[in-house]
Structures are given as structure tokens and as C-alpha cells.
Amino acid sequence: MNARFQYITNQDSLHQLCRQIDEDKVVAFDTEFVAEDSYRPELCLLQVAVPDGIYVIDPYTLDSLDPFWNQLTSSETQVVVHAGREETLFCYRATQKLIPNLFDIQLAAAFLGHEYPASYANLVHRYTGVNLDKEETRSDWRKRPLSNQQLQYAAQDVKDLLRLHRSMEKELGKLDRVHWVREETSRWQEDLEQFESSENWFRISGIQALSGNSLSIVRALWMWREQRAKERDLPARKVLRDDLLIELARRGNGDERRMASLRGMEHRHVKQLIPELAKVIADALDHPIPSWPRKARYGKGQPPAMLTQFLSAALAYICRTKRISPSVVATADDLRDFVKYRLDGSDPDIPPPSLVTGWRAEIIGRELDDLLSGRLAMVLDNPDSDMPIRFHRIAP
Structure with missing residues (x-):
């Protein structure tokens, strides 16, 4: 089924759309971009829905998209996206602001x-019964003119x-979870x-094996690579691959002959960088060893695997009965952190783990506490059921 839309290719039309958004106080948008050939993803198309229609914006024909991005950061505008990581980043990079009223479906x-x-x-299929056409998923959205099929897809x-x-x-609203979604959206944007x-x-993958100098x-090479990638508008990996960066750091010196003998450094575009890389490495050795941002640790060692597996089954049961996806509630690491925090005690200098604060504590944390303390038991109820277990409250 075709979608009727207006195609915006001039600044006046964009301003008119922004005035419409300001009046409606709500807008949905999506983007088409290409990420593999530039330092930042290249925005190729903007698709916008307001209550009275759909607009497709061609950024290549406009002087600036700032009016649109600024409208999204208005505290009075409700902004709707789906999996809006890149959409949020496009807006943030343009305005240095987060979207205050973001709703990610x-x-x-x-x-x-x-x-x-x-x-x-x-x-879309679940809520409307419509099957969307995904034939243009691999389109090169940079090429012009765009076909009618591409515009319809967008x-x-x-x-x-x-x-x-x-x-x-x-x-x-019926489940009283609007505030949960807002809380999680704010945390995600932060x-x-x-x-x-x-x-x-x-x-960087492989850095766990490095220490000392x-x-x-590796920090100096990473910063150098970021700067070069930005200057040349290339993905950082096309300036210097991660595995080469890690190996250069592991070797720990700027000997140009040794660097040239490293497999992967023989390519012309990399080989010509060797003198510059040698200088970066030499300069790095004159600087203090950087502190490593580490994840908060609770207690010592790892909790028994059987205990976290037990709580994982409990998590699946709670999420099933309370109609929430386990994937958004907790990871295996979150469960391990929760167990260590409860069994080994808290450290006032370390923020508490996610399962004991906010909406997660409200929906699951208290029941996990009851399981750990023996106030709640998990029993096999019906082996033939999709949910074969249930909770049983233990009398004091």
C-alpha cells in the first residue's frame, strides 16, 4: 500500500513543516543513512510524520536542518521513533542537546x-496487520535521483x-508503566x-590483555586515529584496524623496522603512516599510564553459577507473569551484580546495581530479595505448561 507524502527540497518548506510541528506538539521521524564510508554516518534522507501527513526531507538540497533538530529538543514536542539510536545521535550532534520527550516504540x-x-x-504487523515492503533495505541512499519505490519505502x-x-x-497507561518507559528512555539517552x-x-577489542605502558x-594511538579519521572523513577502522592498533601497543615501542614487519602494515595507505605512528608511540611513553574506567564491582569473586541460574529462571517467570521482556530488565551480569551486592554487602562509594533502584526494583528486585532470603520459594507446578514453575510464599 502506497503512502502519500510531500517531498521537501527547499528551506522554506522545511520552515513551514517546523511551524506545523510546533502547533501539533507531536512528530515521528526516521532516517536513512550510510555509515560505512565516513567518520560519522552520512544522513541521506529524513522521513517525518505529523498528524496531517507524511513528509520526506532531502538534506542534500537544504542549507541547514537546524530548524528541525531544534524543534525536536523543545520541551513541548513529543518525538516518536523506532530503535532511535542514530536518530537521537543526529539530533545530539547538531544541537548538543538530548530530546526531552522521546518515545521509542x-x-x-x-x-x-x-x-x-x-x-x-x-x-506494525502486530498492531495493524499490515506487512511492510523491505526490498529497499540495502539501497544506496546517497545516489540521486531517488526512485519512487525508494521514496515510498522511506x-x-x-x-x-x-x-x-x-x-x-x-x-x-493501563499498566501504570508510562513513568517506567520515561525513566528508561532518560537513562538510555544519558x-x-x-x-x-x-x-x-x-x-577496543583485545585491550583486556594490555597493561602498563x-x-x-593504545590511548595515544586511539586519539591519533580518531583525529585522522575526522580530518579525512573516514571510519576509524579504515585509518588503522583495531587489531593492528592493539598489536602496536602490545609491542610497546616505536621501532619503525619492527612496525613494518607486522602483518597488515604492508598496505600502502598504512605503511606510509609508520613514521607518524612511531612518533605517537614515543610521545605516549612519556605520559602517565591512564586510569582504566572500570565497571562497579560488588563483593569479591563470582557468585555460585547455580544461584544466578536459579535467579535467571525466576527472572523469566516474573517477566512472563508481569508482561515485560526479560531482555530489557536484566542481563546475566546484572543478576551477578545483584547477588554479590546482596550477599557481600554494599559499598557507599559505589552506586547500587540496577536491580535495586528505579523501576527494576519495583518490578523484580523485591521478589529476588525474597527468594534470596528464603521468604519466597520457586516450585515446579506443571511440567507440561509453557510456564512450569510458580512462586510459593513461605510462612514466617
Whole structure:
């Protein structure tokens, strides 16, 4: 089924749309972008839905998208997305602001008991019965002119967003979970902002095997690579691969001959960087070893595997009975942190784990506490049932 839309290719039309959003106080949007050839994902198309219609915006034909991004950061605008990580980042990079009233239908679906993460096509089918056409998933959205089929595909990606938002918000209201979704959305955006504004050298695959001066080198090489990638508008991995960066740091010196003998350094675009890399490494050795941002640790060692497996089964039962996706509630690490925190005691200098604060404590933390303390038991009820276990309250 075709989606009717207006195609925006000039600044006046964009301003008119922004005035419409300001009046409606609600907007849904999606993006088409290409990420593999540039330092940041290249925005190729914006699809926008407001109550009276759909708009497809061509950023290549406009002087600036700032009016649109600024409208999204207004405290009076409700913004609806699906799996909106990149959409949120496009807005943040343009404005240095988070979206105050963001509603992500993928996240909201998890709080209604649907699978997480759920695709947009699956959610649309579940709520409307419509099957979306996904033939243009691998389109090169940078090429112009765009075909009518591409534009239709783009428009369909926002056609039902506002409808799904209304339905889900109503369901969440009945379950008294609107505030849970808002809390989780705020936390998710804050994590995204921290990731965007922080040095992320410690996230490179393989860094766990490094220590001492090697950490100084890997940080210096990461910062150098980020700067070069930004200057050349290339993905960082195309400047210097992660595995080469880690190996250079592990070797711990700037000997150019040894660097040249490393497999992977023989490629022309990398080989010509060797003198520059040698200088970066030499300079790094004159700097203090950087501190490693580490995840909060609770207690000592690991809790018994059988205990966390037991609580994992309890988590599945609670989430099933309370209609919420386990994937959004807790990971295996979250359960281990919870057990260590409860068994070994708390440290006032370390923030408590996620399962004892906020909405997670409200929906699951108290029952896990009761299980650990023996006030609640988990028993086999019906082996033939989809949910063969149940909880049994222990009398004091």
C-alpha cells in the first residue's frame, strides 16, 4: 500500500513543516543513512510524520536542518521513533542537546511484553496487520535521483509510528508503566550522551590483555586515529584496524623496522603512516599510564553459577507473569551484580546495581530479595505448561 507524502527540497518548506510541528506538539521521524564510508554516518534522507501527513526531507538540497533538530529538543514536542539510536545521535550532534520527550516504540514494546528488540515491521504487523515492503533495505541512499519505490519505502517507515505511539501509550497507561518507559528512555539517552562525549579507547577489542605502558600507547594511538579519521572523513577502522592498533601497543615501542614487519602494515595507505605512528608511540611513553574506567564491582569473586541460574529462571517467570521482556530488565551480569551486592554487602562509594533502584526494583528486585532470603520459594507446578514453575510464599 502506497503512502502519500510531500517531498521537501527547499528551506522554506522545511520552515513551514517546523511551524506545523510546533502547533501539533507531536512528530515521528526516521532516517536513512550510510555509515560505512565516513567518520560519522552520512544522513541521506529524513522521513517525518505529523498528524496531517507524511513528509520526506532531502538534506542534500537544504542549507541547514537546524530548524528541525531544534524543534525536536523543545520541551513541548513529543518525538516518536523506532530503535532511535542514530536518530537521537543526529539530533545530539547538531544541537548538543538530548530530546526531552522521546518515545521509542521498540523500547515501549518491551514494557508491554513483546520481544526486545522488535523490528518495526513486526510491530506494525502486530498492531495493524499490515506487512511492510523491505526490498529497499540495502539501497544506496546517497545516489540521486531517488526512485519512487525508494521514496515510498522511506515514507512507509513512518506511516504508522504515530498510530503505534497512541496505542502503546494507552496500554502503558493501563499498566501504570508510562513513568517506567520515561525513566528508561532518560537513562538510555544519558548513556548515549556519555558514550558520544567520552574517550572510548578502553572499548577496543583485545585491550583486556594490555597493561602498563601499553595502555598509554593504545590511548595515544586511539586519539591519533580518531583525529585522522575526522580530518579525512573516514571510519576509524579504515585509518588503522583495531587489531593492528592493539598489536602496536602490545609491542610497546616505536621501532619503525619492527612496525613494518607486522602483518597488515604492508598496505600502502598504512605503511606510509609508520613514521607518524612511531612518533605517537614515543610521545605516549612519556605520559602517565591512564586510569582504566572500570565497571562497579560488588563483593569479591563470582557468585555460585547455580544461584544466578536459579535467579535467571525466576527472572523469566516474573517477566512472563508481569508482561515485560526479560531482555530489557536484566542481563546475566546484572543478576551477578545483584547477588554479590546482596550477599557481600554494599559499598557507599559505589552506586547500587540496577536491580535495586528505579523501576527494576519495583518490578523484580523485591521478589529476588525474597527468594534470596528464603521468604519466597520457586516450585515446579506443571511440567507440561509453557510456564512450569510458580512462586510459593513461605510462612514466617
